[in-house]
Amino acid sequence: MATILIVDDEFSIRKTLGLLLKTDQHLALEASNLAAAKACLDKHIVDLVITDMRIGEESGLDLLTYLKETGYAAESIMMTAYASIETAVEAMRLGAYDYLTKPINPDELLLRVRKVLEKKSLSEEVTRLRGELSGRGKFGHIAARSPRMVEIRQIVERIRDRDLPVLITGETGTGKEVLANVIHSVSARSHGPLVAINCCTLPEELLDSELFGHIKGSFTSATSNRKGLFQQAHGGTLFLDEIGDVSPRLQAKLLRALQEGEVRPVGSETPIKVNVRIIAATNCDLEEMANQGSFRRDLLFRLNVLPIHIPPLRERREDILPLIDHFLGLERKQLGRNDLNLSPAARQKLVEYDWPGNVRELKNVVERSFALHGGPVLEAHEISLSMKPNALDTAEKNKTLAQTEAEHIRRILAENHGNQVAAARVLGISRSTLRRKLEEMNLLSPAQF
Numbered sequence: 001m002a003t004i005l006i007v008d009d010e011f012s013i014r015k016t017l018g019l020l021l022k023t024d025q026h027l028a029l030e031a032s033n034l035a036a037a038k039a040c041l042d043k044h045i046v047d048l049v050i051t052d053m054r055i056g057e058e059s060g061l062d063l064l065t066y067l068k069e070t071g072y073a074a075e076s077i078m079m080t081a082y083a084s085i086e087t088a089v090e091a092m093r094l095g096a097y098d099y100l101t102k103p104i105n106p107d108e109l110l111l112r113v114r115k116v117l118e119k120k121s122l123s124e125e126v127t128r129l130r131g132e133l134s135g136r137g138k139f140g141h142i143a144a145r146s147p148r149m150v151e152i153r154q155i156v157e158r159i160r161d162r163d164l165p166v167l168i169t170g171e172t173g174t175g176k177e178v179l180a181n182v183i184h185s186v187s188a189r190s191h192g193p194l195v196a197i198n199c200c201t202l203p204e205e206l207l208d209s210e211l212f213g214h215i216k217g218s219f220t221s222a223t224s225n226r227k228g229l230f231q232q233a234h235g236g237t238l239f240l241d242e243i244g245d246v247s248p249r250l251q252a253k254l255l256r257a258l259q260e261g262e263v264r265p266v267g268s269e270t271p272i273k274v275n276v277r278i279i280a281a282t283n284c285d286l287e288e289m290a291n292q293g294s295f296r297r298d299l300l301f302r303l304n305v306l307p308i309h310i311p312p313l314r315e316r317r318e319d320i321l322p323l324i325d326h327f328l329g330l331e332r333k334q335l336g337r338n339d340l341n342l343s344p345a346a347r348q349k350l351v352e353y354d355w356p357g358n359v360r361e362l363k364n365v366v367e368r369s370f371a372l373h374g375g376p377v378l379e380a381h382e383i384s385l386s387m388k389p390n391a392l393d394t395a396e397k398n399k400t401l402a403q404t405e406a407e408h409i410r411r412i413l414a415e416n417h418g419n420q421v422a423a424a425r426v427l428g429i430s431r432s433t434l435r436r437k438l439e440e441m442n443l444l445s446p447a448q449f
Ligand SMILES: Nc1ncnc2c1ncn2[C@@H]1O[C@H](COP(=O)(O)OP(=O)(O)OP(=O)(O)O)[C@@H](O)[C@H]1O
Pocket: 141, 142, 143, 144, 170, 171, 172, 173, 174, 175, 176, 177, 178, 179, 241, 281, 283, 323, 326, 359, 360, 363
């Protein structure tokens, strides 16, 4: 059973095709013009679009272009009364899977629809299996020697087929985001998107429109409709990092989204259905926050279906050596030098340290030590465990232009409360240039903020 959108300006054709598709148990949606078709695609997960070449004064080719540009995973079949090689070629070039001439023969249409849906489900299966395979690879990257990390691996293995919300707790840098990635990539949703957002880096209004989207004109800088992350994560997983920092108003909105499985973009009256698995993470004690009234207990209840706590690194020192080897491997690969290593005394020094910044700090120390001393074998005295001013200076000097630019843009955006129009003005570039830069630098993926 598939969701199929029929786009034709003729009422009778839409109805006939709709009835026909229902005989094959499909859900048929209809649109009589381009705008209605686009709105339908924005609102529903459509598997297949059957569009007329001429929709009144409009062209079905424009709809194919829209499909291509937005990246929706819908297949398409073009219908036309005026068959010509040129239009067929153009339709195929724009990604149409098939081409039918009017008058439509019902048996032929159903046959072609079955064929295209079969191809679609096969390619989705391939993507899913590929995801599963690569998921296994990624799973291996979680350095797990301590009993607690081995147990976490087993929990992830056990819940891989359970589509339930997960709440990951742990100090900063313990690997909560890494774990969320693994949970997604071994799950049945691995063929869907994994979208991450750090809830503490954006002001409330911006976080609202990031999560739920907005419609054009709903606030000054909303110059076009924007899909929220819930919609972007449809069919996949949404990772909400630092969930403890969400304001009470957005907590209420999140709760509604989770309870009803639908979101309402800022400025819109129409709710949109979404199918998203939530993985949330925090280094706060949400239970304590709920007792004090700063975190909604009903939201905590919804999120905390599968709680996983990652202990700080100092409480699972068995993981330090495998982590060192993991980061050493990355350094070797990046620098193309297989002779890099750490002396036994250097390793010992790292094992004994307390790691207040957890795995992130360990990673930074390994990277920084190689950057400052070049190896090939790092000695204990070459490892500086705290950021000394001279180490900071060198790190600062070694920054690439791109890093400096990214930091500058980030700062100006924050100073302008995330308002891209205002930030672009200060930076002396157009908003579209700013957006492109944010995309290029992955700054639109909030995990990078
Ligand atoms: N088990 C692990 N194996 C390999 N790398 C890890 C592991 N755990 C953490 N890391 C690395 O440590 C860094 C911090 O991890 P991550 O961002 O997942 O932590 P976090 O708990 O989400 O931090 P925060 O609370 O600050 O968001 C990342 O660079 C990540 O790649």
